[in-house]
Amino acid sequence: MLIVKNLTKTYSLEKQKYCANKDINFSVADGKMVWIYGNSGSGKTTLLNMISGLDVADQGSVQWNETDILSLSSNQRADFRLKNMGLVFQFFDMIKTQSIFSNVSIPLKLLNTNKSEINKKVYSSLELFGIEKLCNKKPNSLSGGERQRAAIARAIITKPKILIADEITASLDTEMSKKVYKILKEYIVKNNCIGIFVSHDPLIREFADDIYVMKNGSLIKENEIVD
Ligand code: ADP
Ligand code: MG
Numbered sequence: 611m612l613i614v615k616n617l618t619k620t621y622s623l624e625k626q627k628y629c630a631n632k633d634i635n636f637s638v639a640d641g642k643m644v645w646i647y648g649n650s651g652s653g654k655t656t657l658l659n660m661i662s663g664l665d666v667a668d669q670g671s672v673q674w675n676e677t678d679i680l681s682l683s684s685n686q687r688a689d690f691r692l693k694n695m696g697l698v699f700q701f702f703d704m705i706k707t708q709s710i711f712s713n714v715s716i717p718l719k720l721l722n723t724n725k726s727e728i729n730k731k732v733y734s735s736l737e738l739f740g741i742e743k744l745c746n747k748k749p750n751s752l753s754g755g756e757r758q759r760a761a762i763a764r765a766i767i768t769k770p771k772i773l774i775a776d777e778i779t780a781s782l783d784t785e786m787s788k789k790v791y792k793i794l795k796e797y798i799v800k801n802n803c804i805g806i807f808v809s810h811d812p813l814i815r816e817f818a819d820d821i822y823v824m825k826n827g828s829l830i831k832e833n834e835i836v837d
Pocket of ligand 1: 621622623628630648649650651652653654655656657824
């Protein structure tokens with residue numbers, strides 16, 4: 611179970627303060643997938659950065675089982691992410707000079723996985739997204755959609771218990787978006803993972819267990835909105 615309590619984040623820009631996340635409270639049970647949508651600039655990416663510990667909140671807590679993620683040091687958070695989280699962001703980071711195989715294997719190498727395990731896992735993760743034939747290519751020779759799928763394959767290669775995804779289907783067509791959501795939903799259910807997905811794509815609705823809307827930094831459950 612992941613429990614987010616009273617999470618608040620304010621950015622200061624040239625003496626002006628801007629509250630990007632206002633007292634956010636929600637929780638996600640194991641095996642469940644949450645979809646968050648909302649206008650651009652409403653604070654969705656900020657929230658994902660807080661939960662993953664990539665940035666630090668001003669107030670509040672993010673509790674996962676016995677771990678209070680925000681109370682960890684920055685090194686401990688990096689270690690926690692490597693061991694427990696899969697992250698896919700809109701601007702997928704791939705090392706340009708290395709092959710897709712090598713890029714996708716990075717988390718496993720960091721976890722000292724042996725070579726034959728790496729081969730097996732990378733191949734089956736790429737296969738899941740239909741891009742195993744591209745494993746020797748460099749990221750720049752792939753289409754945006756293929757690169758995006760490689761980034762998703764990399765995010766689940768370590769079998770993370772928390773999957774955080776920010777606009778991951780922006781460069782995929784409708785059919786492929788649906789396929790990707792279906793695969794990730796199955797992954798979440800099968801591995802008792804917690805999925806937090808930010809997306810503009812309403813295709814995700816049929817896969818989501820809970821739906822939230824971000825409005826000016828506040829997170830509201832979709833079925834509790836009063837206009
Ligand atoms: P969304 O992902 O919903 O489009 P963001 O979380 O990226 O929104 O941004 C929410 C608000 O916080 C925006 O007004 C944005 O300009 C501001 N913001 C985000 N990151 C920073 C930052 N590092 N420094 C200052 N302001 C930021
Ligand atoms: Mg964003």
